[in-house]
Amino acid sequence: MSFPDLLQLYPELEDGVRGRLTTNQPLSAVTWFRTGGPAQLMFQPADEDDLSAFLAKLPRDIPVLPVGLGSNLLIRDGGLEGVVVRLSAKGFGSIEKMEGNRLSAGAAVPDKRLAEAAATAGLGGFAFYTGIPGGLGGALRMNAGAHGTETRERMVELTAIDRDGKKVVLSNSEMGYAYRHSAASRNLIFTSAVFEGIPQNESAIRGEMSEVVAHREKAQPIREKTGGSTFKNPPGTSAWKEVDAAGCRGLTIGGAQMSEMHCNFMINTGTATGYDLELLGETVRAKVLAHSGIKLEWEIKRLGQFGTQGAIKPFLGQEGEAA
Known part of the structure; x- marks a missing residue:
């Protein structure tokens, strides 16, 4: 269309x-x-x-x-x-070393590039970014994290442009960070941020980065067309455990599949549409709800208008639809 x-x-x-x-x-x-x-x-x-x-x-x-x-x-x-x-x-991809233990980075910088720059500067606390396949704009918005560390632990302040074209600066506390969430207005477009690390030996940092990469290559389908973790971890458990227990490892709808390697990852096997992927996700949510009573929350952001195949209801319209 x-x-x-x-x-x-x-x-x-x-x-x-x-x-x-x-x-x-x-x-x-x-x-x-x-x-x-x-x-x-x-x-x-x-x-x-x-x-x-x-x-x-x-x-x-x-x-x-x-x-x-x-x-x-x-x-x-x-x-x-x-x-x-x-x-x-070109416009939003620079990284600059600041005074003290801080780095300034544009919102278009890939997460792993910030980790690399921090290592070169001898700043620890950024190795977790090596395993996050996204950019800093998204990391700042959703408080991206991995291996026990989150963006909110490193971010000092960010700069954004609001819907009226005005520049806005927000401190860490003003972001209202929580697990995979920030309370910042959706009318803000993040353009850059200041991060603070911890002085650390570069070789030690790179050792941590190598461990992150090795874990990711072993446990995640990184060479597939995927969007990373599909669902947020519910309190007291892991999303993948609930997906697996509900019998959804390898579940396939059209060209979309829950990964056999890591069943909290959806993959496009080659012919998936957006409809296939979202229908698969809601099917998994419905099955987990029926099996354990847990209402999984999407971590992947789903945006836009449904196509000719029509809308997909949360939990396929079953109990818990408003979750």
Whole structure:
């Protein structure tokens, strides 16, 4: 499907833009699942000022959504209405060493690149990022973590642009961080952040990083089209244990499958649609609910409009639908 061309409806949006504007941009090319419909308009700003100026003149009734590296994202087949903002590595991908034990990094920096920069600077506490296949914008938004460490333990403050194009600075405490969650307004697009580490020997840091990589290669289907952990860990247990106990390891719907290697990972075996993947996820949630009474929460972000196959109800419409 395709959306009405926003640049034809609002030609003034192109005035003064230094970045790239693309109408009906397929999002399957930018998500790790390799599925999903188009963005009505994709904007790749040249820098923070370009983003600010564009948002300031964009009509307020047009939705805006930032999309990073697409590693933790399921785009539905009907696509995304409005403007998708994708920050470029050129404009938002720098890392700078600051005074003390701090690093400043752009929101488009891959998590593992921040870990590498921290190791080179002799700053510990960032090795966990080596095993997170995403970008810092998403990590800051969802408090990404692994191996016992979370983003909130390293982040000092971040800079964002709001829906009116104004710059906003938020401290760690103002983010309202919790497990895989932040309370920051959805109208903010994160552009950079300051992180603080702990002085540590570089060789020791790289040893930790190697352990993270080895664990990930052994336990996770990293060479598949996947979105990482599908569900959040419920209190007192692990999501994969509940998925496994409900008989869902290897469960397949269309081209979507719960991984045999790690059954909290969904994979696109080659022909999956966004519908296949979301239907599989809700089928697993329904089976776990029926087996253990646990209501698994999605960790993967599902966005956009459903396609021609129709909507998928939470838990397939069974008890617990509002969860």
